[in-house]
Amino acid sequence: MARPAIAIALPDDERQHVVDALREADFEPVAVRRPADLEALLASRHDVAVAILDGESDFDESLEYYEQLHVPGRDIPSLMIVSPRTLDRLAGAAGRAGAHDEYFTRPYSPEALRWRIEAMLIRQMTVDDGSGAVIQSGPLSADNWSRRGQMLGIFNAKGGVGKTTIAVNLAAALVAMGRSVLLVDADTVTGHIASSLGLEQVRTLVDSLSDTSEAGPGATPETLEELVAAHSSGLKVLVLSSSPLKTARLVPETVADAIDRARRSFDVIVVDLHPDYDALNRAMFGRADRILVPVTPDVPALRAAVQLRDVADELGFRAKLALVVNRANSGVSMTDMESTVGMAAFASIRSAGMQLVKAANEGRTVIDLFPSEKVSGDFRALAERVVGVPRPREAGRVSLRGLFGRKESVRVG
Ligand SMILES: Nc1ncnc2c1ncn2[C@@H]1O[C@H](COP(=O)(O)OP(=O)(O)OP(=O)(O)O)[C@@H](O)[C@H]1O
Numbered sequence: 001m002a003r004p005a006i007a008i009a010l011p012d013d014e015r016q017h018v019v020d021a022l023r024e025a026d027f028e029p030v031a032v033r034r035p036a037d038l039e040a041l042l043a044s045r046h047d048v049a050v051a052i053l054d055g056e057s058d059f060d061e062s063l064e065y066y067e068q069l070h071v072p073g074r075d076i077p078s079l080m081i082v083s084p085r086t087l088d089r090l091a092g093a094a095g096r097a098g099a100h101d102e103y104f105t106r107p108y109s110p111e112a113l114r115w116r117i118e119a120m121l122i123r124q125m126t127v128d129d130g131s132g133a134v135i136q137s138g139p140l141s142a143d144n145w146s147r148r149g150q151m152l153g154i155f156n157a158k159g160g161v162g163k164t165t166i167a168v169n170l171a172a173a174l175v176a177m178g179r180s181v182l183l184v185d186a187d188t189v190t191g192h193i194a195s196s197l198g199l200e201q202v203r204t205l206v207d208s209l210s211d212t213s214e215a216g217p218g219a220t221p222e223t224l225e226e227l228v229a230a231h232s233s234g235l236k237v238l239v240l241s242s243s244p245l246k247t248a249r250l251v252p253e254t255v256a257d258a259i260d261r262a263r264r265s266f267d268v269i270v271v272d273l274h275p276d277y278d279a280l281n282r283a284m285f286g287r288a289d290r291i292l293v294p295v296t297p298d299v300p301a302l303r304a305a306v307q308l309r310d311v312a313d314e315l316g317f318r319a320k321l322a323l324v325v326n327r328a329n330s331g332v333s334m335t336d337m338e339s340t341v342g343m344a345a346f347a348s349i350r351s352a353g354m355q356l357v358k359a360a361n362e363g364r365t366v367i368d369l370f371p372s373e374k375v376s377g378d379f380r381a382l383a384e385r386v387v388g389v390p391r392p393r394e395a396g397r398v399s400l401r402g403l404f405g406r407k408e409s410v411r412v413g
């Protein structure tokens, strides 16, 4: 299997040794001499797994390289080569810029650098919280190292407002538009996505983690790609748990990280959440690019959306919220609902009880079964907005403060 490409932006006298060591390990080293080279490289291919940058000579140039690596839809880790003195300075700075960026100190042997690159690739694919069971998020293949799919949470703490209906049909509409989509049933209490799509006996993440830990140390964990169930429409489905009694195995942050890393394998990840504010949901709010908030035209649903808006204000993810008015054609005016919740409607879905019931009976989506019904047009319009509208500002901000030990941030969204 072809190994990925590694971009190398190092001074001339240093570059060749690194190129040789990486080529020896069957990587494809690609020298870049200026930020425009990296821009052209990343525009033309998707198998660049890591970029090796020089963290010493030209701060502005390093920033330009760094921005190229972290634009919306792309998240390529950098390995920043620095002196021990610089590293000391950085150690005092809070946090790091990207979750996967790393440092390497001069002087170094090209061989040691090569092994660090190998470790970075493995880390990109695995989530290990130290508790034993590991989730591996995908195969170490060479394609699409740079993809960073969009992650959408579907949430309102009020039950029955259409979260699951919207999650499933939005996902189906995105598949029909040619996107690769992972639909995650993260409702570990009352989730029923698999059965509503006619998928029987689906292996859940809990099943996989149990089997791995029973098999003992050294067992190779299943990848998320192996675990997902494929629906006839092309949709891939991941179910976290089939029973609320088994969810103790799911460490919220670890699960959220595993779903987050599946961005590499999918264009869009749609996560259907349980109506509560527990730790898993809070972990997902932090990682999602956007949270769709379905509301129905009734006071409890609108009140729950106002509560979510306040919680989001407090926790700093308000800019991610997008209101989706469900059963919109009920007589209550859209403007009234928007002003009650204090958010503009991002999309609306009309009532279509008959079609929804018929589709569920056949284990299909309305998009599949009734593509020309008006409600399918509503789901398609939602899907188009989701992929066509730039992500909210806050979600696209990458702080460079940690990486360069300076108070600075760049807008990448
Ligand atoms: N636009 C719609 N028109 C008609 N019926 C709808 C519509 N949206 C949802 N429903 C119906 O409302 C019920 C609840 O929907 P759904 O299960 O999607 O809500 P939910 O928010 O996921 O609920 P829970 O909080 O229990 O997970 C279902 O029977 C569904 O078919």
Ligand SMILES: [Mg+2]
Pocket (backbone or CB within 6 Å): 163, 164, 165, 187, 191, 272
């Ligand atoms: Mg639901």
